[in-house]
Each structure stands twice: as C-alpha cells, then as structure tokens.
Amino acid sequence: MDKQERTCHVVVIPYPVQGHINPMIQFSKRLAAKGLQVTLVIFSSQTLLTDHPSLGSVKVVAISDSYDTGSSSTGDYLKQFQATVTQKLPRLVVELGISSGHPISCLVYDSFMAWVLEIARQLGLSAASFFTQSCAVNSVYYQIHEGQLKIPLEKFPVSVPGLPALDADELPSFVHDMESEYSPILTLVVNQFLNFKEADWIFVNTFNSLEEEVVNWLETQRSIKPIGPMIPSVYLDRQLEDDREYGLSLFKPAFDSCMEWLDSREPGSVVYVSFGSMAALGEEQMAEIAWGLRRSGCYFLWVVRESEEKKLPCDFAEDSSEKGLVVNWSPQLQVLAHKSVGCFMTHCGWNSILEALSLGVPMVAMPQWTDQPTNAKLIADVWRVGVRLQANEKGIITKEELEKCTRDVMEGERGDEMRRNSEKWKKLAMAAVGEGGSSDENIMEFAAKLASKFE
Numbered sequence: 479m480d481k482q483e484r485t486c487h488v489v490v491i492p493y494p495v496q497g498h499i500n501p502m503i504q505f506s507k508r509l510a511a512k513g514l515q516v517t518l519v520i521f522s523s524q525t526l527l528t529d530h531p532s533l534g535s536v537k538v539v540a541i542s543d544s545y546d547t548g549s550s551s552t553g554d555y556l557k558q559f560q561a562t563v564t565q566k567l568p569r570l571v572v573e574l575g576i577s578s579g580h581p582i583s584c585l586v587y588d589s590f591m592a593w594v595l596e597i598a599r600q601l602g603l604s605a606a607s608f609f610t611q612s613c614a615v616n617s618v619y620y621q622i623h624e625g626q627l628k629i630p631l632e633k634f635p636v637s638v639p640g641l642p643a644l645d646a647d648e649l650p651s652f653v654h655d656m657e658s659e660y661s662p663i664l665t666l667v668v669n670q671f672l673n674f675k676e677a678d679w680i681f682v683n684t685f686n687s688l689e690e691e692v693v694n695w696l697e698t699q700r701s702i703k704p705i706g707p708m709i710p711s712v713y714l715d716r717q718l719e720d721d722r723e724y725g726l727s728l729f730k731p732a733f734d735s736c737m738e739w740l741d742s743r744e745p746g747s748v749v750y751v752s753f754g755s756m757a758a759l760g761e762e763q764m765a766e767i768a769w770g771l772r773r774s775g776c777y778f779l780w781v782v783r784e785s786e787e788k789k790l791p792c793d794f795a796e797d798s799s800e801k802g803l804v805v806n807w808s809p810q811l812q813v814l815a816h817k818s819v820g821c822f823m824t825h826c827g828w829n830s831i832l833e834a835l836s837l838g839v840p841m842v843a844m845p846q847w848t849d850q851p852t853n854a855k856l857i858a859d860v861w862r863v864g865v866r867l868q869a870n871e872k873g874i875i876t877k878e879e880l881e882k883c884t885r886d887v888m889e890g891e892r893g894d895e896m897r898r899n900s901e902k903w904k905k906l907a908m909a910a911v912g913e914g915g916s917s918d919e920n921i922m923e924f925a926a927k928l929a930s931k932f933e
C-alpha cells in the first residue's frame with residue numbers, strides 16, 4: 479500500500495510570501511508522511527535563504543517569477559505573477575512527472591491563485607485549493623463574493639453566519655480599501671471563491687473545534703476540509719530538538735542569540751513581540767511600543783525587521799539591553815515554545831496565532847491590516863486567550879495602553895484565565911493534528927482517495 483501511494487505525485491504551489499509558504503511546507507510534509515510523493519514549487523523574485531533542493535522527503539523547486547520589484551504596483555505584480563505561473567507551470571508539471579518517473583496526479587494551490595484550477599483541468603489533473611487564512615475571514619470574503627455583503631459596507635456591525643457581529647475595525651482591512659492601492663488585493667481575496675465549488679478539495683488551515691460554527695456554516699455551501707494547525711508537529715509537545723528550520727525562510731533568524739538570551743530568563747517573564755514578515759509601523763507607533771515595553775518592567779524580545787530598524791528611537795536597543803533584546807528575525811516557533819516566554823504581542827497574522835495557540839501562549843493583539851483585525855476579535859472575544867490593544871483618537875496605541883494590557887496578560891487574575899484558556903486550545907490543537915484527530919483524518923482521506931485512483 480505504502481509503495482503504491484508513493485506513486486501518487488502531488489505538486490504544492492504556495493503564494494510566495496512567508497506567511498503562505500510556511501503552512502504549505504508543513505502541509506507538504508504531512509502529505510509526504512502519509513506516503514505521497516510531493517514537490518513544492520515556489521515562484522518568487524525573492525531569494526529563499528535556505529535554498530534546499532529538498533526538505534526531508536519533499537522536493538523543492540524555486541523558480542523566478544521574472545518580476546522586477548523596482549517598478550511595482552500591487553496590481554501590476556499580481557498580473558505578472560499570474561502570467562508567469564500560467565506560462566511556466568504546465569511544462570514544469572509535465573517535466574517533474576517525467577524526471578521523477580511518477581506523473582503528477584494533483585495540484586494543490588494557494589487559494590490566492592484560484593486560476594491554477596484551469597491549469598490542472600487542462601492537464602487532466604485533480605485540483606485542491608488551500609486556504610492559508612482563518613475560516614472566519616474567508617467567510618467574510620465569501621459573503622462578498624456571493625453578494626450577501628455589499629461593498630462599500632454602510633452599516634456596522636456586520637452579520638456573518640457563524641461569527642460574532644463584526645464592527646468596522648473588526649473586519650478584514652481590505653473591505654475598506656476599495657479606492658486605495660490595495661483594491662487589487664480585495665479582488666484577489668474575493669476571487670478565491672471564483673471556482674470554490676469546482677475544485678476537487680478545499681483545505682483550510684484551521685481545525686474544527688477552533689472555528690466550529692463558521693466551519694459548519696461554510697460546510698453548508700460545499701465540503702471543506704480543515705487540516706490545521708499547519709505548524710511542525712514536533713513543537714506541539716514542546717519537544718525542542720536542534721530543529722532550527724521551519725522550512726524555507728526569506729529572512730535569517732538570530733537563533734543562538736535568542737535562545738541564549740531566553741535561557742537566562744525566569745519562566746514566564748518575557749514578552750515576545752513580533753509583527754510578522756510584512757507589517758510596517760509608523761515611527762511614532764514604534765516609539766510608543768518601545769517606551770510601553772520599557773514601562774511594563776517586563777523582559778522583552780522584540781523582532782524588528784532590518785527594513786524597520788531605522789524607526790526605533792535612537793539608541794533604544796543599546797539602552798534597553800538589560801531588559802530587552804531586539805533582533806531582525808527570530809526562530810519564532812522555538813521562541814514561543816520557550817518556557818521563559820509569558821506572552822506574545824502580535825500583529826495577529828494567522829500563522830502567528832496558530833503557533834501561539836498550539837503552544838499555549840496568551841497574546842496581546844495589535845492587528846495592523848488584512849485578516850488581522852478579525853483574528854484579533856477571535857483572540858479577545860471568542861477564544862479569550864488575549865486582549866486587544868485600543869488605539870487613541872489619532873489611531874496610535876499609546877505606551878500607557880501597551881503597559882496596561884501587557885500587565886493584564888502577564889499578571890493577575892485575567893492573565894491566569896487567559897493562560898488556562900490557552901492551555902485548553904493547545905490540547906485541542908494537538909488533538910486535531912494527532913493520529914486520528916479531525917485534521918489528521920482529513921489528510922488521510924485525501925491521501926487515500928488519490929492512492930485509490932492507482933489501484
């Protein structure tokens with residue numbers, strides 16, 4: 479059986495940003511562990527730091543998306559990206575089949591690239607769409623696609639089946655971006671549903687118990703398969719070996735300095751701060767965070783990407799060296815799994831949230847854009863594993879607000895309750911991806927169905 483399944487060869491194609499690459503690497507690894515042959519194909523103009531030809535049993539192919547990043551608007555990039563993939567993918571798929579001796583039977587593509595379904599059909603292959611973000615935000619986009627929510631939205635709060643009522647600042651930011659430079663992204667996220675009912679499988683990076691009501695509601699529209707949380711299973715039980723790699727990183731993590739620094743702190747004493755791979759904060763906001771962290775009296779480990787460093791207050795990192803460490807990129811999973819970390823101040827990217835939930839770390843939510851405001855709503859009001867920072871009338875989160883909320887999570891009764899809730903979600907996440915769990919079963923079913931075509 480195992481040998482037979484290996485003859486099923488699947489190509490997995492992420493959208494080329496870190497927050498989409500990471501979960502699709504993990505999905506590829508899980509498929510390989512179920513006996514499928516898997517090739518991960520990344521079209522990107524950025525260089526992958528760890529330019530592996532393989533990640534364990536997953537073969538990796540990195541291809542230039544031919545994009546000149548100097549001359550860009552979001553809309554231009556998206557058009558050119560689609561044109562390049564459409565031109566290069568069909569031949570590549572055929573060649574991968576020939577060179578491996580196992581023809582490809584299915585394309586698993588990021589739902590941002592719904593048009594790959596056409597390519598799969600032209601090649602006579604099965605097609606699976608992989609939604610990297612929460613079922614909650616995807617339901618909002620689905621409602622827009624179906625015309626149930628009309629943009630521009632005029633009345634708040636908004637009702638979406640399976641979700642609490644959402645105020646304007648709790649909706650994905652793109653719904654407010656019709657006239658801005660991000661309007662092509664609103665089209666992109668809504669177009670995830672163009673052929674939603676035609677794809678052979680819909681995978682969602684969530685787990686049943688985490689988003690039960692909204693998963694059940696979306697199920698009334700078509701069958702969907704929650705397969706998350708897509709984070710390396712080794713971290714789910716805090717078995718930290720010398721496994722430094724999430725997979726393919728676009729940034730270089732300061733592994734040793736983070737780990738050494740954390741090792742010398744008390745359990746639960748550190749606030750880990752990160753805004754992911756894309757968010758860019760204003761200078762005034764960076765200063766408020768800096769002074770707020772210092773006022774909180776807590777130890778802090780703050781990821782400030784190289785491109786953002788100039789926004790830090792002068793000499794802040796040096797002057798704070800007794801209490802804090804600032805790095806350009808961290809090994810986030812290992813950091814969150816470290817016993818010294820007491821809470822995570824996060825921009826609420828979906829991967830960061832799944833990682834924190836799976837490792838039982840409570841959060842201070844500071845959403846920036848895209849899906850993050852909706853994710854923050856779930857953290858604070860649905861799962862009750864954190865608090866959301868509130869901006870002042872100028873849209874700034876002040877140092878006082880930051881200090882207060884950080885203390886709420888790190889200390890006192892509310893913090894204890896959030897920690898208990900975080901532990902509960904950690905167990906449920908482990909159960910979903912463990913053997914026989916709901917997400918694991920969905921992956922098994924996919925592998926078995928593909929294999930049965932070869933019987």
Ligand code: UDX
Nearest residue numbers: 497498500752754755756781807808810827828829830
């Ligand atoms: C993007 C979007 O912004 C996010 O809202 C969406 O849900 C997914 O795509 P990003 O902003 O980078 O992603 O955030 P997130 O989803 O949290 O992904 C970041 C990934 O980079 C995580 O897997 C995290 O572990 C990793 N990371 C982040 C590091 O390894 N080191 C760091 O220092 C910071």
